[in-house]
Amino acid sequence: MDKENQQSVPVLPWMRHPVDVTRCEQLSLRRVPFLDRRLKSALENMEISNLFPVQVALWQETIGPGNFERDLCINSPTGSGKTLAYALPIVQKLLPTSTVKCLRALVVVPTRDLALQVKQVFDAIALPLGLRVGLAVGQSSVADEISSLIYLPGEEEGVDPGFLSPFWFQSKVDILVATPGRLVDHVNLSRGFTLKHLHYLVVDEADRLLREDYQSWLPTVLKSTQSSNNDYGGDDVFQLGFPYSPWSRRTCSGVERGSNPHSRLAKVVLSATLTRDPGRLVKLNLHHPLFLSAGKMRYRLPENLESFKLICERKVKPLYLVALLKSLGEEKCIVFTRSVDSTHRLCNLLNCFGDLQIDIKEYSGRQHQRVRSKTLNEFRKGQFQVLVSSDAMTRGMDVEGVRNVINYDMPKYIKTYVHRAGRTARAGQTGRCFTLMSNDEVGRFKRLMKKAEASACLEHTVPSHLIEELHSTYQSALSKLKEIILENRRKPKDKSCQ
Numbered sequence: 001m002d003k004e005n006q007q008s009v010p011v012l013p014w015m016r017h018p019v020d021v022t023r024c025e026q027l028s029l030r031r032v033p034f035l036d037r038r039l040k041s042a043l044e045n046m047e048i049s050n051l052f053p054v055q056v057a058l059w060q061e062t063i064g065p066g067n068f069e070r071d072l073c074i075n076s077p078t079g080s081g082k083t084l085a086y087a088l089p090i091v092q093k094l095l096p097t098s099t100v101k102c103l104r105a106l107v108v109v110p111t112r113d114l115a116l117q118v119k120q121v122f123d124a125i126a127l128p129l130g131l132r133v134g135l136a137v138g139q140s141s142v143a144d145e146i147s148s149l150i151y152l153p154g155e156e157e158g159v160d161p162g163f164l165s166p167f168w169f170q171s172k173v174d175i176l177v178a179t180p181g182r183l184v185d186h187v188n189l190s191r192g193f194t195l196k197h198l199h200y201l202v203v204d205e206a207d208r209l210l211r212e213d214y215q216s217w218l219p220t221v222l223k224s225t226q227s228s229n230n231d232y233g234g235d236d237v238f239q240l241g242f243p244y245s246p247w248s249r250r251t252c253s254g255v256e257r258g259s260n261p262h263s264r265l266a267k268v269v270l271s272a273t274l275t276r277d278p279g280r281l282v283k284l285n286l287h288h289p290l291f292l293s294a295g296k297m298r299y300r301l302p303e304n305l306e307s308f309k310l311i312c313e314r315k316v317k318p319l320y321l322v323a324l325l326k327s328l329g330e331e332k333c334i335v336f337t338r339s340v341d342s343t344h345r346l347c348n349l350l351n352c353f354g355d356l357q358i359d360i361k362e363y364s365g366r367q368h369q370r371v372r373s374k375t376l377n378e379f380r381k382g383q384f385q386v387l388v389s390s391d392a393m394t395r396g397m398d399v400e401g402v403r404n405v406i407n408y409d410m411p412k413y414i415k416t417y418v419h420r421a422g423r424t425a426r427a428g429q430t431g432r433c434f435t436l437m438s439n440d441e442v443g444r445f446k447r448l449m450k451k452a453e454a455s456a457c458l459e460h461t462v463p464s465h466l467i468e469e470l471h472s473t474y475q476s477a478l479s480k481l482k483e484i485i486l487e488n489r490r491k492p493k494d495k496s497c498q
């Protein structure tokens with residue numbers, strides 16, 4: 001249980017008076033001071049003409065007068081543009097040093113699909129400027145992945161890198177987007193993988209990444225960014241008889257091997273529901289942190305989000321969901337349930353509704369990663385309309401055209417509501433979030449919504465005749481589902497975990 005939801009946690013002094021991001025206006029690109037012209041044209045190619053408030057605020061603290069002198073903690077609503085907010089200044093800062101490939105910026109996110117999404121944003125603004133972006137998410141083996149991140153000298157000649165001091169390994173990327181588990185694998189196992197040139201560390205979806213269930217990725221990363229020079233295997237280099245001091249940063253051709261370890265690792269920590277828990281934040285070892293927040297309350301819903309409650313009895317909830325889906329027409333929709341198993345059951349049930357005529361797919365941790373990524377790509381392309389999902393999988397997910405979110409199961413915490421509803425009404429677009437609940441849940445929902453800075457929650461009603469008309473279809477859907485379950489029990493266990 002997230003203890004912040006249980007009790008009021010004392011707030012750290014530097015969090016008591018945040019910079020209010022909502023006081024920043026959108027800014028036209030041509031008025032952004034010091035914006036590199038190549039970066040400006042990369043943004044224009046992405047059809048971006050203004051920076052959003054959180055992007056303007058971060059630009060001021062990193063490229064403008066702030067000049068990354070303080071570590072930054074940002075609490076800004078879902079869909080407010082946090083990814084570009086950190087990607088832009090980091091790319092701009094790396095430009096002058098892009099001649100020598102060294103891993104200088106690391107972005108850590110909780111899920112593989114989110115990492116793929118963040119890498120695409122970096123690719124769009126960094127590749128045209130000659131910077132290289134890598135991915136470490138476990139899509140392939142550690143060995144295969146490392147070869148995409150590090151140039152192993154002599155790899156073409158078949159020289160066994162095991163004989164070489166890590167001193168000779170050259171990074172292929174300037175920026176790395178990683179999930180915590182695979183990142184720790186590389187730090188611990190991959191020869192030549194080093195974080196000692198790191199200048200920037202971004203922790204995106206920080207409240208999730210700072211929870212216990214991500215083990216020790218953070219101390220491992222912080223320790224390896226501060227490791228001493230002799231990690232270059234100074235002795236090895238002498239043993240190899242090369243006339244290079246282990247503290248030299250120049251290769252025989254005189255090319256500098258990345259600047260000396262940055263005097264300070266600049267950190268950017270972000271979330272739409274940033275934790276205030278001192279016990280978690282202290283692990284980041286922040287330097288003179290500055291807190292930027294949108295508005296006064298911790299939880300702020302997107303301005304153009306409309307929230308609705310739909311009250312119905314539990315036993316006929318599937319019928320209300322079907323009636324609601326039918327009323328939403330062709331619009332893309334994400335339906336959230338409380339667990340992986342209920343996601344699977346609900347998706348199967350909906351696909352047994354004969355006359356629903358809506359393509360529906362499941363997206364949850366129960367599926368293999370490649371199935372999830374394929375499903376997400378199909379959803380992005382509009383190849384089907386409704387995604388039934390569990391909570392963990394959609395943090396930060398940015399899918400264009402999602403106009404509706406439906407909470408089939410009411411979220412337990414406001415934080416969960418914020419991240420679910422935040423899949424719609426992004427980047428200033430409109431969106432709607434419907435929450436199905438029984439009469440005895442209305443009070444709890446009201447208390448939950450009071451914790452967020454948001455517009456009122458309206459009641460959505462479904463005409464009773466529509467529900468009556470669905471009863472027979474519902475019964476046949478249930479019998480069809482029972483047949484499928486019995487059929488699956490008779491089949492040998494499918495390892496692909498579809």
Ligand SMILES: Nc1ncnc2c1ncn2[C@@H]1O[C@H](COP(=O)(O)OP(=O)(O)OP(=O)(O)O)[C@@H](O)[C@H]1O
Pocket residue numbers: 047048049050051052055076077078079080081082083084271272395396397398422426427
């Ligand atoms: N300056 C901009 N102008 C227009 N669109 C933008 C701009 N910045 C970001 N966007 C778009 O806004 C959408 C949301 O951006 P992003 O995913 O970074 O939001 P976020 O704040 O990280 O959301 P979440 O908290 O859910 O992760 C994306 O589709 C992105 O392309």
